[in-house]
Every structure is written in C-alpha cells, then in structure tokens.
Amino acid sequence: MNNAISPDTIRPEEAAHFGALAAEWWDPKGSSAMLHRLNPVRLAFIRKAIDAHFFTDAEALKPLSGRRALDVGCGAGLLAEPLARLGADVTGIDAAPENIAAASAHALAMGLSIDYQAGEIGAIAPRGIDLVCAMEVIEHVAHKGAFVAALSDALAPGGLLVVSTPNRTARSRLLLVEAAERLGHVPRGTHRWSDFVTPEELSELLTAAGLVMSAPRGIGWSPLAGLHLTDDLALNYIVTATRA
Numbered sequence: 001m002n003n004a005i006s007p008d009t010i011r012p013e014e015a016a017h018f019g020a021l022a023a024e025w026w027d028p029k030g031s032s033a034m035l036h037r038l039n040p041v042r043l044a045f046i047r048k049a050i051d052a053h054f055f056t057d058a059e060a061l062k063p064l065s066g067r068r069a070l071d072v073g074c075g076a077g078l079l080a081e082p083l084a085r086l087g088a089d090v091t092g093i094d095a096a097p098e099n100i101a102a103a104s105a106h107a108l109a110m111g112l113s114i115d116y117q118a119g120e121i122g123a124i125a126p127r128g129i130d131l132v133c134a135m136e137v138i139e140h141v142a143h144k145g146a147f148v149a150a151l152s153d154a155l156a157p158g159g160l161l162v163v164s165t166p167n168r169t170a171r172s173r174l175l176l177v178e179a180a181e182r183l184g185h186v187p188r189g190t191h192r193w194s195d196f197v198t199p200e201e202l203s204e205l206l207t208a209a210g211l212v213m214s215a216p217r218g219i220g221w222s223p224l225a226g227l228h229l230t231d232d233l234a235l236n237y238i239v240t241a242t243r244a
Contacts, residue, residue: 008120008122008142008143008146009120009121009122009141009142009143009146009147009150010095010120010141010142011095011140011141011142014095014140014141015095015096016096018075018094018095018096018099018140019096019097019098019099020098022076022096022098022099022101022102023102025075025076025077025078025099025102025103026076026078026102026106032075032076032078035075035078035136036078037226037227038136038219038227039078039079039082041219041227041228041229042079042135042164042219042238043079043082044229045162045217045229045238046131046133046162047063047086049160049162049240050063050064050086050131050160051063053160053240053242054067054130054160061086061087062085062086062087063086063087064083064086064087064088064130064131065087065088066087067087067088067089067130067131068088068089068090068091068126068128068129068130068131068156069083069084069088069089069090069091069129069130069131069132069133070090070091070092070093070125070126070129070131070132070133070154071083071090071091071092071093071133071135072093072121072125072132072133072134072137072151072154073093073094073095073134073135073136073137073140074092074093074094074099074100074103074116075094075099075103076099076102076103076106077092077102077103077106077107077114077116079133079135080092080103080107080114080116081106081107081110081112081114083131083133084107084112084113084114085112088130088131090114090115091114091115091116091117091125091126091129092114092115092116092117093116093117093118093119093121093124093125094116094118095118095119095120096118097118099118100116100117100118103116104116121147121150121151121154122146122149122150122153125150125153125154126154127153127154127156128156129154129155129156129159130156130158130159130160131159131160131162132151132154132155132159132160132161132162133161133162133163134147134151134161134162134163134164135162135163135164136164136165136166136236137165138163138165138197138202139165139166139191139192139195139196139197140195144197144205145205145208145209148205148206148208148209148211149208149209151163151209152206152209152210152211152243155211155243157243158242158243159242159243160240160241160242161206161211161240161241161242162238162239162240162241163202163206163238163239163241164219164236164237164238164239165196165197165202165236165237166191166196166197166235166236167196167197167198167199167233167234167235167236167237168193168194168196168197168198169198169234169235171234171235172193172196172234172235172236173193175221175235176191176193176235176236177191177192177193199213199216199233199237199239202216202239206241207244210243210244211241211242211243211244212241212242212243212244213239213240213241214239214240214241215239216233216237216238216239217229217230217231217237217238217239218230218231218232218233218234218235218236218237219235219236219237219238220232220234220235220236221235
C-alpha cells in the first residue's frame with residue numbers, strides 16, 4: 001500500500017484517548033482491567049491458530065521461534081510480550097506515543113527485546129511478517145479499508161493474520177457500550193457502536209485486500225465462565241485470515 005496516496009488510518013482523538021490511559025495499562029485493576037481479562041482468551045485462540053497454521057507442536061514453549069510477529073495497535077504491550085515469550089521477533093506499533101513509551105519501559109523491565117514504534121501503520125509497518133495481529137483496533141481507525149490493506153501488505157506469503165473486534169449488534173450496544181462504560185468496566189468514550197464491524201463486513205474488507213477469512217469464533221461472557229470462546233458472535237469475535 002502506498003501511504004502517500006492512501007488515507008491515514010489514525011484518528012487523533014482516539015490516539016489521545018488511549019494515550020491518556022498509558023500509565024494504567026499494566027494495572028490489572030486499572031482502566032485496562034477488561035483487556036487483562038480478555039487477553040488470555042485471545043491468546044488461547046492465537047496459540048491454537050499458530051499450531052494449526054504453522055504445524056507446530058501444541059506442547060512447544062516457543063512455537064514462533066524464528067518467526068516475525070507484528071502487533072498493530074499494541075497499546076502498552078499486553079499481547080506483544082506473550083508473543084515474544086512464544087519465541088517471535090516482535091514489532092509493536094501504536095498510534096499513541098505514550099503507549100509506546102509505556103510498552104518499551106515494561107518490556108525493558110521484563111528483559112524482553114521488542115521493537116516498538118509509534119505512527120501510521122502504512123508508513124512504519126514492516127513487511128514479510130509471519131504473524132500479524134490486530135486486537136480490538138479496527139473499530140477505532142479512520143479508514144477501515146486502508147487499515148486492512150496495510151495489514152495485508154505487512155503479511156508474508158504463507159503468513160497468518162488474526163483480527164478481533166466487537167460485533168455491531170443490539171446486544172453489543174447494550175453491554176459493551178452503554179453498560180460497560182456506565183458501570184466503569186471500560187473508560188467512557190472508548191467505543192463508538194456505529195464503528196463496530198460485523199463479520200460480514202470484515203470478510204468483505206479482507207477479501208478486498210486479497211485475504212480469505214476463517215469462520216469467526218465469538219468471545220462471550222457469562223457469570224460462571226467469564227470471558228470465553230463461544231459460537232455466539234453477538235458481542236465480540238475473532239478470526240484468522242490468509243492470502244487468497
């Protein structure tokens with residue numbers, strides 16, 4: 001994708017919103033508490049997808065050894081750090097410089113070498129990446145088509161893309177926007193329901209970028225199971241995609 005002629009994907013107000021939360025990102029009881037609960041569910045899906053796609057041993061501690069991974073919209077590194085521990089050479093990019101500063105400091109404290117960069121994905125994303133992840137990001141970007149095209153551009157031949165995002169349904173509006181923000185589970189102003197992407201819309205965006213989407217898996221919540229993978233796509237869902 002030629003960023004000189006393609007629309008920017010960063011919304012300055014979104015970058016400012018998340019950048020203001022950077023100091024609390026690693027606090028499991030802070031403003032990013034929901035992400036801390038969501039992360040193990042996403043990681044379980046990603047690990048299974050890695051093993052299936054790259055034919056790695058499900059018991060291997062470092063299934064991404066020798067491979068490159070890119071975490072787009074990395075925040076302060078909640079996903080990037082586990083990917084590094086799985087053996088990947090990880091790059092994390094984010095629209096908010098404050099998040100990149102927090103991510104870099106935390107990785108240094110953990111003894112992890114992760115290349116963190118702030119800026120526009122089309123301008124700074126590396127190419128030839130084996131695993132590209134964009135977790136809860138596409139609903140925050142200014143131009144979804146340009147964003148997905150940039151994800152595709154970063155992907156190596158034979159690579160794997162993983163995307164998760166809230167679905168645009170009546171239930172997600174009630175629970176993820178109105179209830180979650182009103183009850184303080186996520187900071188106010190985090191979500192705009194009209195920007196949520198349905199699985200059908202995501203499939204169309206990926207197809208336009210030359211990718212084929214897998215059957216989506218839902219991420220749901222129940223009082224007994226908490227956040228978990230499910231066949232119910234009403235709240236949030238996660239997919240893989242590969243080159244057509």
